[in-house]
Amino acid sequence: MKFAICNLGCKVNNYESNWYAQQLSLKYEEVDFKEIADVYIINSCTVTNMAGSKTRQMFHQAKKRNPKACIVCVSCYSQMEYLSKPELFDDCDIVIGSTHKKELPICVDKWFENKQRIVLVEEFEKTNFEEMELKTFNQTRAYLKIQDGCNQFCSYCTIPLARGRERCLSGDRIIQYGKNLVASGHQEIVLTGIHTGRWHDENGNLTALIKRMLNEIEGLKRIRLSSIEMTEVSDELIALMSQDERVASHLHIPLQTGTDRLLKLNNRPYTTEQYYQKIQKIRSLIPDISISSDVIAGLPTESSQEAKATEEFIEKCELSFLHVFPYAKKEHTKDAEMKQQVDEQEKKHRVSCLTNLSSSLYNRYASKFVGQKLQVLFETKQDNVNRGHCSQYIVTEVISEKDLSHQLLEVVVDEVKDNTLIAHLV
Numbered sequence: 115m116k117f118a119i120c121n122l123g124c125k126v127n128n129y130e131s132n133w134y135a136q137q138l139s140l141k142y143e144e145v146d147f148k149e150i151a152d153v154y155i156i157n158s159c160t161v162t163n164m165a166g167s168k169t170r171q172m173f174h175q176a177k178k179r180n181p182k183a184c185i186v187c188v189s190c191y192s193q194m195e196y197l198s199k200p201e202l203f204d205d206c207d208i209v210i211g212s213t214h215k216k217e218l219p220i221c222v223d224k225w226f227e228n229k230q231r232i233v234l235v236e237e238f239e240k241t242n243f244e245e246m247e248l249k250t251f252n253q254t255r256a257y258l259k260i261q262d263g264c265n266q267f268c269s270y271c272t273i274p275l276a277r278g279r280e281r282c283l284s285g286d287r288i289i290q291y292g293k294n295l296v297a298s299g300h301q302e303i304v305l306t307g308i309h310t311g312r313w314h315d316e317n318g319n320l321t322a323l324i325k326r327m328l329n330e331i332e333g334l335k336r337i338r339l340s341s342i343e344m345t346e347v348s349d350e351l352i353a354l355m356s357q358d359e360r361v362a363s364h365l366h367i368p369l370q371t372g373t374d375r376l377l378k379l380n381n382r383p384y385t386t387e388q389y390y391q392k393i394q395k396i397r398s399l400i401p402d403i404s405i406s407s408d409v410i411a412g413l414p415t416e417s418s419q420e421a422k423a424t425e426e427f428i429e430k431c432e433l434s435f436l437h438v439f440p441y442a443k444k445e446h447t448k449d450a451e452m453k454q455q456v457d458e459q460e461k462k463h464r465v466s467c468l469t470n471l472s473s474s475l476y477n478r479y480a481s482k483f484v485g486q487k488l489q490v491l492f493e494t495k496q497d498n499v500n501r502g503h504c505s506q507y508i509v510t511e512v513i514s515e516k517d518l519s520h521q522l523l524e525v526v527v528d529e530v531k532d533n534t535l536i537a538h539l540v
């Protein structure tokens with residue numbers, strides 16, 4: 115029997131997809147989603163309207179590929195849509211929301227026994243952290259999910275509804291999972307969560323956890339934070355990052371909008387001045403750090419002057435790159451109720467201005483490294499091009515007949531080409 119997984123959405127879903135694959139591989143063979151399989155798993159996302167329609171497209175593609183296959187939809191899209199619109203899931207044999215994910219492998223077995231539809235979607239706010247122990251990961255940089263859920267309720271976001279309230283994996287388990295990953299050859303671990311900066315257990319906060327991982331996981335060469343809110347970048351975290359080069363020199367700090375009025379309206383707990391001061395502080399200790407951000411174009415009521423002000427603020431912050439999202443109206447959020455929505459054409463224009471800005475920021479930032487030495491963890495090799503990421507999370511390439519994959523090596527940067535650092539080995 116064969117299974118295939120289509121992963122949509124964030125790094126947390128990606129971690130969970132790795133876990134489903136690990137569990138199902140004990141009995142079944144994994145194949146690409148484009149191939150004929152007996153079980154198709156769509157690990158769904160709802161963060162944008164596009165992600166929702168992509169999820170439904172995947173149901174149809176799977177059904178067409180093998181009408182007799184078991185089709186499973188799990189995670190955020192099921193959680194947000196199943197209870198109010200079950201008809202959207204007519205093609206699915208198993209529907210699992212944001213709880214009971216660990217039961218997915220058992221549900222697949224049960225379905226093959228009796229072909230009875232299984233639905234595990236329930237309304238919930240609080241739930242326990244579902245421990246999913248990973249032994250290995252399907253890419254060089256291994257993600258480790260340490261936290262789930264969010265209590266922030268930003269006005270545009272459904273994640274607190276889709277994933278429930280904050281919960282954390284204990285430090286002891288993180289050490290254990292980290293050791294597994296290093297033992298299977300991973301040198302870099304990316305700490306992942308929905309609101310990662312809020313991680314804590316009875317022994318301490320995120321910085322204490324990173325220190326513990328560096329001390330206790332032998333062979334771990336690099337730890338990276340996937341994303342962290344501005345309010346959670348503490349002085350002790352900055353100090354640790356400046357002192358220990360095993361902590362990657364990159365922070366992705368979501369800004370979302372660059373005006374105080376829209377930050378407040380969207381329940382973001384900081385002002386532009388506080389954001390600016392924070393990055394100044396980080397740079398005073400780690401001058402070459404990469405600070406990237408998320409930004410939403412066309413939030414309800416955003417005027418064209420505010421869109422311009424956001425661009426100017428981002429320029430002033432000298433961010434290294436942006437993830438730009440067009441605002442998408444989501445049911446059950448405060449923003450969706452607002453009458454003053456930005457016209458779609460105008461939204462596209464703002465997205466393209468921000469995307470162009472991101473490209474020029476990236477080029478400017480990457481150019482700083484020409485002539486410098488960097489540590490690169492190589493991930494893939496294709497046609498003699500070895501590709502990986504440096505500590506600052508810039509894609510770096512080295513031409514070599516040797517396969518450098520999965521090695522952390524020192525390089526010297528020769529030039530920047532097509533948003534990539536071209537380098538040679540030291």
Ligand code: SF4
Pocket residue numbers: 264265266267268271272273274308309
């Ligand atoms: S912090 Fe805001 S944007 Fe991030 S997951 Fe929570 S509610 Fe959503």
